[in-house]
Amino acid sequence: MTQQQPGRPAGTDDGAAQVTTGPESTPAAADTATPELVIISGMSGAGRSTAAKCLEDLGWFVVDNLPPALIPTMVELGARSQGNVARIAVVVDVRGRRFFDNLRESLAELDARQVKRRFVFLESSDDALVRRFESVRRPHPLQGDGRIVDGIAAERELLRELRGDADLVIDTSGLNVHQLRAKMDAQFAGEEEPELRATVMSFGFKYGLPVDADLVVDMRFLPNPHWVPELRPFTGLNEEVAGYVFSQPGAKEFLDRYTELLHMIAAGYRREGKRYVTVAVGCTGGKHRSVAMSEKLAKRLVADGVETVVVHRDMGRE
Secondary structure, eight states, X not given: OOOOOTTOOTTOOOOSOEEEEOSOOOOOSSTTOOOEEEEEEEOTTSSHHHHHHHHHHTTOEEEETOOGGGHHXXXXXXXXXXXXXXXXXXXXXXXXXXXXXXXXXXXXXXXXXXXXXXXXXXXXXHHHHHHHHHHHTOOOTTOTTSOHHHHHXXXXXXXXXXXXXXXXXXXXXXXXXXXXHHHHHHHHOSSSOOSOEXXXXXXXXXGOOOTTOSEXXXXXXXXXXXXXXXXXXXXXXXXXXXXXXXXXXXXXXXXXXXXXXXXXXXXXXXXXXXXXXXXXEEESSSSSHHHHHHHHHHHHHHHTTOEEEEEESSTTOO
């Protein structure tokens, strides 16, 4: 079994290939049923082992550092397990970089066999990754004779296309182990997989764009409640602040039209098999306008049948 060391940050990963099984496996409907598959990849130090351990605890059969060329074989073995292995998660990373050329071929083979699969990519900022590697006093797998930042840059370039293909991108820069596990639980703990899951995230442009956003919209076209003295101390969760925001010209029209646009995009995502989307709503500080709009937008998505989580990334930073 994979052991998570106490006090380890969300982004430290073990180096040896391992096969782990969860406490239980959900029986398949038939002995030859094809297992459900999750592929976990991402930056070294971003939390791949933690994500894999979470799936293991949820009953998934987990294979760490599996060469991509062997993924179809692993799925085939699961199909022959008489229902004992119904869900498989594999971790693919730069430790097996010589096999990365085989990954797309394996994915194409899985698609041809209509294997239900999801691709999770774990992301993190350079600063967070450097701190994590320094805290455990381990070199980056790709740094060679250079610095940690050199290894991070090389890996980020190597994984650029994989990140673009991911169904779910999780930025762990500000997450600890428990918060990352909570995010994985929220996505994979349910008995039935919803058609589409959305995260609506408010943020402040002055703190930078969310790296895991699929869609970004800017609320700075609306007057800022920060300049209204009686509203400045409050956030967009306050009724008076929200009322002020939506009383401004264009606010309600934007909400209506963007909801219609998201309805069209969501339908396309479903057709393409994309199950996760992060909608980032920004304003200057992430305290008033973006928060109020995110709350309203999330309610519209829920009413449209989309399972939605609201995250206010920068609220409280001022």
